Amino acid sequence: MSDAMLPALYRVERMIKENEETFTLELEPAGAARKGAVFYGGQFNMLYVFGVGEIPVSISGDPRDTRRVAHTTRAVGTVTRAMRRLKRGDLVGVRGPFGNRWPLEEAEGKDVVVMAGGIGLAPLRPALVEILARRKKYRKVVLLYGARAPEDVLYREELERWSGRADIDVRVTVDRATRKWKGHVGVVTLLVPKASFDPLHTVAMVCGPEVMMRFAVQALRKRGVDGGRIYLSMERNMKCAVGFCGHCQYGPHFICKDGPVFRFSAVEWLFGKREI
Amino acid sequence: MTHPKRPPIDSRWVLERKDFNGLFEALAGRGYAVIGPTVRDAAIVYEEIQSDQDLPEGWTDEQEAGRYRLKPRPDRKLFGYNVGPHSWKRWLNPPSVRLWRARREGGGFAVAPETERPPRVAFLGVRPCELRAIEIQDKVFMGGGYKDDIYKSRRDSLFIVAVQCGQAGGTCFCVSMKTGPKSNGGFDLALTEVLESGRHYFLLEVGTARGAEVAGEVACVPAGKHQRQAAEARVMEAVSQMGRTMDTSDLRGLFYRNAEHPRWEETAARCLLCANCTMACPTCFCTTVEDTTDLTGERAERRRTWDSCFSADFSYLHGGSVRFSPKSRYRQWITHKLAAWFDQFGTSGCVGCGRCITWCPAAIDITEEVRAIRKGDSGKKE
Numbered sequence: 001m002s003d004a005m006l007p008a009l010y011r012v013e014r015m016i017k018e019n020e021e022t023f024t025l026e027l028e029p030a031g032a033a034r035k036g037a038v039f040y041g042g043q044f045n046m047l048y049v050f051g052v053g054e055i056p057v058s059i060s061g062d063p064r065d066t067r068r069v070a071h072t073t074r075a076v077g078t079v080t081r082a083m084r085r086l087k088r089g090d091l092v093g094v095r096g097p098f099g100n101r102w103p104l105e106e107a108e109g110k111d112v113v114v115m116a117g118g119i120g121l122a123p124l125r126p127a128l129v130e131i132l133a134r135r136k137k138y139r140k141v142v143l144l145y146g147a148r149a150p151e152d153v154l155y156r157e158e159l160e161r162w163s164g165r166a167d168i169d170v171r172v173t174v175d176r177a178t179r180k181w182k183g184h185v186g187v188v189t190l191l192v193p194k195a196s197f198d199p200l201h202t203v204a205m206v207c208g209p210e211v212m213m214r215f216a217v218q219a220l221r222k223r224g225v226d227g228g229r230i231y232l233s234m235e236r237n238m239k240c241a242v243g244f245c246g247h248c249q250y251g252p253h254f255i256c257k258d259g260p261v262f263r264f265s266a267v268e269w270l271f272g273k274r275e276i
Numbered sequence: 277m278t279h280p281k282r283p284p285i286d287s288r289w290v291l292e293r294k295d296f297n298g299l300f301e302a303l304a305g306r307g308y309a310v311i312g313p314t315v316r317d318a319a320i321v322y323e324e325i326q327s328d329q330d331l332p333e334g335w336t337d338e339q340e341a342g343r344y345r346l347k348p349r350p351d352r353k354l355f356g357y358n359v360g361p362h363s364w365k366r367w368l369n370p371p372s373v374r375l376w377r378a379r380r381e382g383g384g385f386a387v388a389p390e391t392e393r394p395p396r397v398a399f400l401g402v403r404p405c406e407l408r409a410i411e412i413q414d415k416v417f418m419g420g421g422y423k424d425d426i427y428k429s430r431r432d433s434l435f436i437v438a439v440q441c442g443q444a445g446g447t448c449f450c451v452s453m454k455t456g457p458k459s460n461g462g463f464d465l466a467l468t469e470v471l472e473s474g475r476h477y478f479l480l481e482v483g484t485a486r487g488a489e490v491a492g493e494v495a496c497v498p499a500g501k502h503q504r505q506a507a508e509a510r511v512m513e514a515v516s517q518m519g520r521t522m523d524t525s526d527l528r529g530l531f532y533r534n535a536e537h538p539r540w541e542e543t544a545a546r547c548l549l550c551a552n553c554t555m556a557c558p559t560c561f562c563t564t565v566e567d568t569t570d571l572t573g574e575r576a577e578r579r580r581t582w583d584s585c586f587s588a589d590f591s592y593l594h595g596g597s598v599r600f601s602p603k604s605r606y607r608q609w610i611t612h613k614l615a616a617w618f619d620q621f622g623t624s625g626c627v628g629c630g631r632c633i634t635w636c637p638a639a640i641d642i643t644e645e646v647r648a649i650r651k652g653d654s655g656k657k658e
Contacts (some may be wrong), residue, residue, distance in 0.1 A: 042416060050384075
């Protein structure tokens with residue numbers, strides 16, 4: 001039995017309710033001797049709830065924290081609903097990290113546009129945290145984030161903190177506003193023309209529902225960002241996370257090991273085709 | 277009979293039919309369980325066998341799209357049949373295998389890896405197309421960054437006795453796929469069955485040092501020119517009998533540029549989504565995992581089981597299946613097999629064994645599908 005298929009035990013250190021459906025689990029390796037795995041923004045873990053099942057969840061914490069690993073997910077299925085009931089001290093099984101990472105090296109010396117839709121902000125958060133930690137390596141940094149409604153906005157405190165910084169342009173929009181909402185209303189792609197960045201020297205990182213990513217790519221290209229410098233995080237059913245089970249195939253790609261982050265120009269011929 | 281204790285690799289010998297059981301004895305003596313062809317449920321399947329008594333002596337089969345019939349032969353050949361519903365992946369990547377067990381402990385739980393070791397197995401009767409299929413699965417499970425221990429532990433201890441084909445079935449097309457009907461490597465030993473003027477013998481080829489050790493324990497004599505030629509003639513007969521052909525030129529481009537093609541709808545209207553093709557295919561490798569808990573809720577385990585891209589669950593993603601239409605699932609299967617496989621593993625995923633054609637209850641024929649897609653090749657090369 002290879003280690004890649006065997007869950008390691010992690011303990012729930014903190015359970016943060018982000019909103020009605022969404023929560024963040026902060027985990028630490030169980031047992032004093034165990035070291036946490038090094039991970040990079042863009043990667044994912046397979047999380048197992050005892051007696052319930054296992055699902056892939058992107059890593060959304062700070063990659064520099066080598067002990068604690070955070071996962072933000074929505075309670076929409078059997079496993080995630082059981083996960084939401086976990087409390088501090090409970091154990092979960094963790095396999096990973098798997099997959100590739102956001103192109104933070106390639107983005108050095110360039111403008112960075114991060115576009116997220118809904119829960120798509122979760123896998124981008126480690127990239128943002130790292131970019132801000134090494135802020136001097138990048139030129140302009142823009143975060144364009146769309147949520148369904150104000151109460152769905154994730155990592156609210158952090159976003160407010162970032163909004164207060166002069167070195168990152170944070171723009172948040174919601175599909176349906178309430179009276180208290182003072183920000184943008186409408187789909188996230190409408191923010192693209194408003195943001196200030198140099199399209200010829202920009203690396204864009206996009207994550208959200210496929211339809212959102214399709215329009216995000218359109219808007220970015222319309223501004224002049226080349227498809228070779230737009231990166232998407234793709235999602236498909238995953239069971240093994242190491243390329244054996246076949247579930248996550250997307251054309252010739254295994255999302256689990258060739259992705260989940262893909263250069264748009266590499267998947268353009270598949271992107272938007274139905275039921276691939 | 278006398279011959280060197282260790283016959284050299286690539287040497288050829290004659291093993292008489294009456295001495296055939298010596299092979300079983302030599303393999304059993306080395307601790308191998310022999311898996312080979314036998315008649316069960318009106319088909320020739322692969323199971324653990326003990327001696328030549330279990331082999332399908334005097335049996336053959338008739339195969340066509342959606343049709344398989346076992347028939348008696350006029351002679352006493354042991355290997356006078358074409359490939360049946362089973363393939364060897366059954367032993368290398370078992371249909372259901374436990375990955376680990378877990379039990380509740382204190383406030384949490386503990387996970388224990390699977391420790392049961394697989395038995396040492398010898399495959400007897402591996403056809404050339406099947407040898408290629410094993411090579412292809414080697415790439416899937418052992419050729420990348422992650423090695424699959426389930427497969428590798430079984431593969432490493434495997435002994436292979438190949439049988440070169442002396443006939444071809446109605447759905448065979450190994451000649452098109454360049455996988456048969458004769459193998460030049462990938463086996464420990466290879467046999468070609470010859471029946472001529474009352475004499476029944478096997479040309480025995482030694483493929484590896486391990487094969488030489490086994491051959492050294494079997495009664496045989498050096499093969500002469502005549503016997504080599506007789507064996508070669510059997511293979512040529514198989515070549516002339518191929519029931520199907522497939523034009524393999526630029527299959528990858530063909531399928532990639534024809535994701536939208538009217539043929540998909542037509543085939544989907546016939547396809548029952550039964551997954552027979554993927555179960556019978558010797559290279560299809562997709563699996564799923566099943567997590568189960570016992571009634572007390574104290575013990576849980578995870579099993580890996582064969583899965584199929586024809587099921588709705590296969591592509592399930594919060595809220596629905598990515599491939600909800602039958603059309604998209606058939607397209608995924610054939611496009612993966614004949615196109616994406618090249619990108620993923622540097623080879624076609626099809627070996628031309630014909631199983632998917634024979635065992636399709638709707639008689640869908642992969643060679644006919646390729647012709648149909650070619651006929652309406654919309655995209656063309658740029």
